[in-house]
Amino acid sequence: MTTSPSVRRLLNVTAAGFCLVWIFPVYWMVSTAFKPYGDILRTTPHFLPFPLSLGNFADAVGKPGFLTDLGNSLLVTASVVLLAVVVAFLAAVALTRFRFAGRRTFLITVLVLQMVPLPALVIPLFLGLRSAHLLDSLFGLALTYVAIVLPFTIWTLRGFLHGIPVELEEAAMVDGAGRMTVVRRILLPLVAPGVIATSVFAFITAWNDYLFADVLMKDQGHQTLPVWLVSFSTATGTDYGGLIAASTLSALPVVVFFMVIQRRLVAGMTAGAVKD
Incomplete structure (x- = not known):
């Protein structure tokens, strides 16, 4: 038509x-x-x-805590993206390539967890991290974000892996490839668009979150950029120029991250499953 x-x-x-x-x-x-x-x-x-x-940018960069909180945000976000993508990919492979008891129940649980409002998880996560002595810890904050993004990343990567024929892996194994070779040479290239999509989601979620970073991180030396942005509003008023300039600066890493990985999006759709 x-x-x-x-x-x-x-x-x-x-x-x-x-x-x-x-x-x-x-x-x-x-x-x-x-x-x-x-x-x-x-x-x-x-x-x-x-x-x-450039006065607003000078005020934003010169405000105490900028470099420290920027480093904290970069460290936490990079850890979340790496952990979430690796765990979600392995879980998706297990869900699509193996049959085991409770597989359907696990899928339903993942879907239900994705529907839970994030504010409802604040108190349980706070109590859990406190009992594990991970409050005011960047590692504890990173684990929190990984738990938040895992349901979406697992579900998304499972959908991508479902579209890859099992025959490709079986043919590679007949040719002598091991399981890790199949994962590295066939599954990963073909599922690259899904990995990129989930990594963008994980990056944005960890980078922009304010709620959990504010509740779980009371030490100013361990706070992230979204919490630092609130410091522009005080009892005497709001520094709108510095706040908007700081917001612009905090948005740049997300834009740069997407520009770096978007080139691999189309390449990942056609790469892999090609016998050398």
């Missing part, structure tokens, strides 16, 4: 409108970060950030 040129133009205009609505808040945040403080609070806003000013 073909669509007429007028319908295609209408669809393109509609898509462009949605893109503009989505990107406008991002543009407004970035442009406001470059405005002098006096222009931010003007009753008549300026859509173009001229003259450009």
Whole structure:
């Protein structure tokens, strides 16, 4: 079924409108970060950030705790992405390639856990980490995020692995490949799009979380960037310029991470399962 040129133009205009609505808040945040403080609070806003000013970024970077909290966020997020992807991949392989008692129950449990509201988990996780002496610990915070993202990552990777024929693995084993060789040379390349999608989800979840980082990390030396952003609001007022500049800086790692891995997304769809 073909669509007429007028319908295609209408669809393109509609898509462009949605893109503009989505990107406008991002543009407004970035442009406001470059405005002098006096222009931010003007009753008549300026859509173009001229003259450009880096004063807000200087205030944000110079605020105490920036480098420490940035390092904490990077360490926790990298650990979460690595642990979540590895555990989820192995669990997905077990669920799709092996038959064992309780497999269906485990899948239902994973799906149910994905539906639980995150605020409902704050008290149980707090008590559990306290009993394990992991409060105010970056390791404990990373484990918390891994537990949060695992249901989604397992379910997503299971769907990708279901689409890979078992015959590819059996043919490789007939040719003499071991189980780890099959995983490394066949499954991983073919499931690369799923790994990338789940790693992006894990990265964004761990990087942007404020609730658990604020509740579980009371030591200022162990706090993350979302908690640090709250320090721009005090009893005397809110430093809007520094807050918006700091928000822009905190969004950059997510953008950079996606730009680095998105090149491998299409390559992963066609790589693998090719006999050398």
